[in-house]
Amino acid sequence: MGKYLAVFKTNMQAALTYRGEMTLWIITSFLWVAVLPFVWLTVYGSQESIAGFNKSMMVTYFMLIPVIEALTSSWIDFTIRDEIKEGKINAFLTKPMNYLYKGFWGENGWKASRPFVSVLILLALYPFIHNYFYLTFHIRLIWLIPVLVVSRILNFIISSIIGMVAFWTTRNNWATQIWWAIQTVAAGYLAPLAFFPSHIQKIISFTPFPITLQIPINIILNTVSTDQIVWELGKGVIWILVLGLLLIALWKKGIKKTEGIGM
Amino acid sequence: MKKYLRIYKVFVENGISFLVQYRHDTIFNLFMHLIWLGMMFLIVEVLFGQTNAIAGWNKQEVYMLTLVWTLIGETYIAFFGGNLAEIPDTITDGKLDNFITKPVSPLFMISTKFFLVRATYRIITELILIGWLSWQFDFADSLLSVICCVVLILCGVMIYYASFLIANTFSFWLLRIDNINDAIDTVSTFGRYPVGVFPFTIRASIFVFAPIVFASYAPVAVLTGKWPIYLSLFIIALTIILCIIAIKFWNFAIKRYTSASS
Numbered sequence: 346m347g348k349y350l351a352v353f354k355t356n357m358q359a360a361l362t363y364r365g366e367m368t369l370w371i372i373t374s375f376l377w378v379a380v381l382p383f384v385w386l387t388v389y390g391s392q393e394s395i396a397g398f399n400k401s402m403m404v405t406y407f408m409l410i411p412v413i414e415a416l417t418s419s420w421i422d423f424t425i426r427d428e429i430k431e432g433k434i435n436a437f438l439t440k441p442m443n444y445l446y447k448g449f450w451g452e453n454g455w456k457a458s459r460p461f462v463s464v465l466i467l468l469a470l471y472p473f474i475h476n477y478f479y480l481t482f483h484i485r486l487i488w489l490i491p492v493l494v495v496s497r498i499l500n501f502i503i504s505s506i507i508g509m510v511a512f513w514t515t516r517n518n519w520a521t522q523i524w525w526a527i528q529t530v531a532a533g534y535l536a537p538l539a540f541f542p543s544h545i546q547k548i549i550s551f552t553p554f555p556i557t558l559q560i561p562i563n564i565i566l567n568t569v570s571t572d573q574i575v576w577e578l579g580k581g582v583i584w585i586l587v588l589g590l591l592l593i594a595l596w597k598k599g600i601k602k603t604e605g606i607g608m
Numbered sequence: 609m610k611k612y613l614r615i616y617k618v619f620v621e622n623g624i625s626f627l628v629q630y631r632h633d634t635i636f637n638l639f640m641h642l643i644w645l646g647m648m649f650l651i652v653e654v655l656f657g658q659t660n661a662i663a664g665w666n667k668q669e670v671y672m673l674t675l676v677w678t679l680i681g682e683t684y685i686a687f688f689g690g691n692l693a694e695i696p697d698t699i700t701d702g703k704l705d706n707f708i709t710k711p712v713s714p715l716f717m718i719s720t721k722f723f724l725v726r727a728t729y730r731i732i733t734e735l736i737l738i739g740w741l742s743w744q745f746d747f748a749d750s751l752l753s754v755i756c757c758v759v760l761i762l763c764g765v766m767i768y769y770a771s772f773l774i775a776n777t778f779s780f781w782l783l784r785i786d787n788i789n790d791a792i793d794t795v796s797t798f799g800r801y802p803v804g805v806f807p808f809t810i811r812a813s814i815f816v817f818a819p820i821v822f823a824s825y826a827p828v829a830v831l832t833g834k835w836p837i838y839l840s841l842f843i844i845a846l847t848i849i850l851c852i853i854a855i856k857f858w859n860f861a862i863k864r865y866t867s868a869s870s
Contacts, residue, residue, distance in 0.1 A: 366784045369791055376794045383805040388659045395658050519633075522640045526647050535651045540658070 348442050349450040356454030371462045374411040375470075381407045381535070382477070396539035401479035402566050406537060408467060408474065409562050415459040416493055417557060419500040421448050422521055425508025430515055434603065445596065449501055483567050488574045492564060495581040496557045502588045503553070509592070512599030527552075533559035553584035615712065616720055623723035634726040641730045645737075648674050648800070663804030668745045669832055670802065675741065677800045677824035679734040680761060684768040686727035691719050692772045696779035696786040705867045715858055719769070749833040756840040757831040763847040764823035768796070770847075770854035771820040777854075780861040792820065799824040819846060 360367050382404040389400050398406065425448065428434045437444045471478065507524050510517040529535060531554035538546055538559050549555060560577045563569040569577075627634055652674060656667040665673070695718060698704050707714040741747075748754045775788045798821040803811055814821045826843045829835035 363784050365782065366787060369785065369787050373787065373791045373794050376791065377797070380798045380801055380805070383810075384655065384662065384801050387662050387805045388655055390659065392658075519636050519640055523643070526640070526643050530647055530650060536654050540654050542657075 349446055352442075352447050353450045353454035353457075356451045357457045358454075360455045360458060367459065368462060371411065371415065371459055371466060374414055374463070375466055378407040378410045378534070382474075385536075386477075396537065397568055398537055398539070398566075399479075401477045402568070403537075404474060404477035405479040405566065406562055408470070408478070409565060410534060410558065412460060412463045412467060413493075413496075413558055413561050415456065415463040417496040417500055417561070418456075419452060419497070419504035421452050421501060422504045422508035422524075424448065424452075425505060426511040426517060429508070429511040429599075429603065438600065445505060445592070448505065452501070479566060481567055485564055485567060485569075485571060485574065488571070488578075489561060489564050491578060492556060492561050492574065492581075495578060495585065496561060498585055499553050499581055499588070500557055502585060502592050506588065506592050506595060509595040509599050512595070512602055528554055528557070531555070532557045533562070537563075553581065553588070556581040611712065612716060615717075619720055620723045620725075623725045626722075627725040634729070637726055638729050638733070641733065645678065645733075648678075663802040664834070665802040665804070668741065669747070669828065672738065672741055672747060672832070673802065673824060673828045674800055675734055675738050676761065676764075676828050677796075679731060679738065680764040680768060680824050681796065682727050682730045682734060683761075683765045684772075686724050686731065687765070688719050688769050688772070689727075690722050690724055692769070692776050693786070693789045694718075695776040696784075696788075699779050699865075700783060702867055704865065708862065708865070714862065715855065719773070747832050749831075752837060753831050753833065756837055757827045760827035760830060760840055760843055763843055764827060766847050766851055767820055767823040770850040771796075771818075773854040774857055777858050777861050780865060796820045796823070819850060 385403045385407075386400060389395065389403070393399055395403075425434075428437075434444070437447065503524065507517075507520045510520045530541075531538075531549045531552055533555070538549055538555060541549070556577050560569065560574065564574060649671065652667065652670050655662060656670070660666065662670060698707075698718065704714070704718075707717045710717065748757075772789065772792055775792050778788065779785050795818050798814065798818075803814065803821060803825050806814065822843070826835065826839070830837060830840055
């Protein structure tokens, strides 16, 4: 475990070295959702509530997206893809550490300071949005930590699977684009899932995406029951097991296939 | 001028060669583009499932706005997109020296060196959808509004170019800001929605500091009669001013550039 902690610390130091780049990423994640509260407030008009969300909850929903994303998102597919294409992955095969564990803890180190900066930005925006900010303290908030852990691990596994495609093709941006296109809708980036037609909600409910963003935010907004949280957690753990096995299988097949040229 | 046209012809030929090498990639990219369009249309449907109008724009007009926004973005990507995004790496890796030592404008070379041919398939898709939507719902007030819309779409592409050029020129002084392109791209997504959703002060601030947001709004607003036609002249003037500022800023940066090594 000590070696993974060292990877964590090294990546955290690297992220803090390039503070400007990191801050720009976080500001971009806020900008991405900045227009949506205005659009939805216009849609609401004189309506007090739509699909169980009042205006304050809608604004808070979008303001929480960058914070939850900072905690749980994973972009390890880019790193894995580049390391496979450039042959750098071969250097890790000879090291006494698991490549995927190294990737997980490395990315955690890289992202360690992002949640704090996201919260600072949210606090800076608070004077402008306090009339629309909705936050209550309730007992179900204790479920937030296990849900965020499951969400983080699930995002990492899915992102790693996408990165593994590079073992078989050098042109694999399409895999990232498909994942992002589906996730943008199915995780609730554009609107709470309750706003989608019921047949689309039903399809999405079978996917692993709701727990990656929608469920943590719903817990904070207190729009989800304990039974639903437990159900989603159980579903998340099953998806981790299924996708985790797929990831291991892809890794083993990919490693057999890979060849280092000019190493 | 003939020299530059000859050089650009070579760049386009290189782009076609690249396309031929990655034929399946091109087809798949077109398929992915349709998925993205479908996703954007889905969110329009979700919004209009709750209301009949957003800031005075009905569903068909918002669809048109989405398509024009996509068209302008894809046209920019075809001609300039991948090139400007490489400026930060070009400077930090010392590759800029290859451009400034040649007997042509380095800005021309850097801006146009790769023409993304497969973006033209996506442009054609957008034009077909825009044509169908226009025919179905008869948006245009007059032929003049259609002509102004086309001119403003071209202005939109140049506003994109100027905005990205200004942002990337900062990499002469700042290291590791290649994600500035993602930030500008994100701001441009504001243009997918009617800007009337913003309060007046925010709208005015966006017009001054992020005119890229108006790049797609202006053509559709003029086409549908939401903006009077004479406002097109302001957008054309804004485009010219922005391009002049971008080029002057680039020239200012180039004059102060010293290579560490190449």
